[in-house]
Amino acid sequence: MAAKIDMAESLPGDTKTLEAVMELISKADRFLLTCHVKPDGDALGSLLGLGLALMGRGRDVTLFTEEPVPYKLGFLPGTEYIVNEAPDPLPPGTTLVILDCNEPSRIGRYGQRFINQASSILVLDHHLSRGPSPGQDISGDHPYIRCILPDVFAAAALVFWVLKGLGWPISRDIATNLYTAILSDTGSFRHSNTNKTTFEMAGELVGYGVDPYFVANMLYENHPLCRQHLLAMALDTIEIRGHGRIGLIQVTPEMFRASGATEQDTEDFVGHVRCIDTVEIAIFIKEARAGQVSVSLRSKSSFNVAELAREFGGGGHFHAAGFRTSGTASDVRAALLERLDAYFGDSEETDV
Ligand SMILES: [Mn+2]
Structure with missing residues (x-):
């Protein structure tokens, strides 16, 4: 049975949910783990960290992502186990674990099928949920645990607490995945979600054999030249509004x-x-394929970009959010500026 977890102060009142998570994980034999589309360091680090731990305990584990692993994260231990196809229907008795997101659509085109076919469902996430209450969006009466802690710096932290609570060993490979996840989601310990627990957890993971210099190199010192060329073009489009705040x-x-x-x-x-001194709201508009736009929003102030993203059909965190939509980059830029100019009451352009 699950050992009593030594819970950090940052998790008031959620010990019970984590204990339910541990109980479900300790009892189940067959797992399908998945995360959000366009997986980042936290999504994949959480998936692989928990996946390797379950494999180490002899469980039948499928690690699923909709798309192949991004080349930049190919260094993560265990990526060779990740598949992009899953059996239909899922084998009986499959526990579906959804990491770093909490909506079927964020898993991709198989999300709803997985939810319909799974015998039990577990959500481990730290994004603000705009979905229905637990159990409302699935049929049947199978166990469904939503462990969503929006104040926690990374989904990988939940995996860490679960593994610690279960008393399962954290190997160097598992630790490298969880550490990379934490480094990614805290922007190398620079974002507002970084706290004492973040450093304690990172320190403990280094104690399990993580090489921080190696991970930092893989994440940040490993860009192809063409990326820098694209960045130069992007920076050329910079526009500053709202007296420098946008x-x-x-x-x-x-x-x-x-x-x-x-x-x-x-x-x-x-x-x-x-990173610009006066900027409080940073916006990156990406039109990778004609007519398909994704937008990243960041806030350095009391402006909640998750709310702004939600107005455009997206979501995220208070200080980091995003959305996808159709249209051109210029259309989306105009729509966002109209909304923000109304909020900040200023449509004048200012020089950088
Ligand atoms: Mn995350």
Whole structure:
């Protein structure tokens, strides 16, 4: 049975949910683990961290992502186990574990099927939920646990607490996945979600054999040249509004063609706007394929970008959110600026 968990102060009142998670995990034999589309370091690190731990305990585990692992995260231990197809129907007795997201649509085109076919469902996430209450969006009466802690810095932290609570060993490979997840989702310990627990957990993971220099190199010092060319083009589009408080950049299909870079190469482009001293709201608009736009929103102030994203059909966290929509980058830029100019009461452009 699950050992009593030594819960950090950052988790008031959620010990019970985590204990239910541990009980479900300790009893189940067959698992399908999945995460959100366009998986980032936290999504894959959480998936692989929990997946390797379950394999180590002799469980039957399928690790599923809709698309192949992004080349930048190919260094994560265990990526060779990830598949992009899953049996239909799922084998009887499958426990579905959804990591780093909490809506079927975020899993991709198989999300709803997995939920319909699973024998039990477990959500481990830290995104604000706009979905229905537990159990309302699935049929049947199978166990369904939603462990969603929006104040926690990474989904991987939930995996860490679960493994610790179960008393399962954390190997160097598991630790490397969880550490990478934490480093990714805290922006290398720079984002507002970083706290004492973050450093304690990271420190403990280093104690299990993680090489922080190796992980930092793989994540941040490993870009192809074409990515820098695309970044230069993106920075050329910078627009500053609202007396310097809003900053936007965009990339278009033409820029992708001209630079030779791919969608995967645009990770943290928004950070190059966010880092400007006066900017409180940073926006990166990406039109990778003509007419398909995805937008990253970051806030350095009390402006809730998750709410803004929700107005456009997306979601996320208070300080980091996004949405996808159809249209051109310019259309979406105009729509966002109309909304933000109304909020900030200023449509004048200012020089950088
Ligand atoms: Mn995450």
